[in-house]
């Protein structure tokens with residue numbers, strides 16, 4: 001029986017430590033960290049993610065603003081809103097929920113967020129810093145994955161890590177983090193995508209396999225190495241008549257069959273998802289410290 005990596009439990013520890021730090025910041029300096037989340041349109045999954053972020057802010061004591069914007073908004077109007085949030089003293093972190101509707105120039109919107117308030121590391125300036133190993137507020141999902149591994153005792157150092165998926169949100173930044181010459185990284189990283197040949201050969205050689213492709217139960221037991229560690233990032237809705245909502249959420253890994261072969265595996269839900277939110281809270285707190293003179297860059301709160 002393999003070890004189930006409990007993202008809920010680990011994220012709760014992080015959130016509890018943050019709650020204490022937020023309360024101390026308020027008491028000592030009368031400062032409250034603030035996060036603005038911008039949601040354009042009515043994508044049901046995005047709505048769920050935004051409400052989870054709002055709830056986490058309330059639990060920890062972080063001030064939050066939710067900006068619900070009409071689907072038909074123009075790029076210019078959206079950039080205007082971001083610029084006003086850049087100036088707001090109450091707001092230390094800005095998160096634009098992706099994906100954006102097709103008529104919006106996503107790049108323009110992302111580049112309008114002040115790099116110091118860019119709490120999901122989307123701005124090209126921060127993406128560049130991440131790649132060269134300069135201190136940065138790391139992207140939430142990849143940072144959550146690294147934290148999940150480290151807090152569960154699976155240091156990627158020296159290991160062969162295979163990542164499935166090369167998106168700008170998960171695969172590529174995760175590659176950037178894990179290949180760094182740094183504590184908790186130093187991995188040998190292989191990045192796979194839809195054009196990768198000999199996929200099974202590569203996944204079967206992974207000490208740590210991380211699946212982020214958005215294909216329900218794609219990773220089967222014959223694709224993983226015995227006693228490896230598997231992290232499932234996938235969040236896929238599949239029809240399920242027995243479920244109250246008519247669907248259930250499954251990962252990119254065939255959990256039931258893979259779990260019997262590996263040393264450890266993260267479940268969906270309850271694995272990477274809660275870690276992403278905990279990292280967003282941590283980045284918002286750190287952004288607040290940065291903007292109010294509370295810490296030097298690189299001197300991260302590392303709870």
Ligand SMILES: NC(=O)c1ccc[n+]([C@@H]2O[C@H](COP(=O)([O-])OP(=O)(O)OC[C@H]3O[C@@H](n4cnc5c(N)ncnc54)[C@H](OP(=O)(O)O)[C@@H]3O)[C@@H](O)[C@H]2O)c1
Nearest residue numbers: 141165166167170193194212213214233234235272273276
């Ligand atoms: N839990 C969380 O907090 C969280 C956060 C973000 C994302 N997610 C989930 O993670 C999954 C991936 O999200 P994303 O935004 O990274 O996805 P994405 O932008 O859709 O990218 C998917 C990646 O997977 C690759 N891919 C697709 N089919 C493949 C196949 N058969 N073999 C190998 N590679 C394949 C694609 O290759 P090409 O580049 O060649 O097209 C692409 O690089 C989704 O289920 C998403 O919901 C979860």
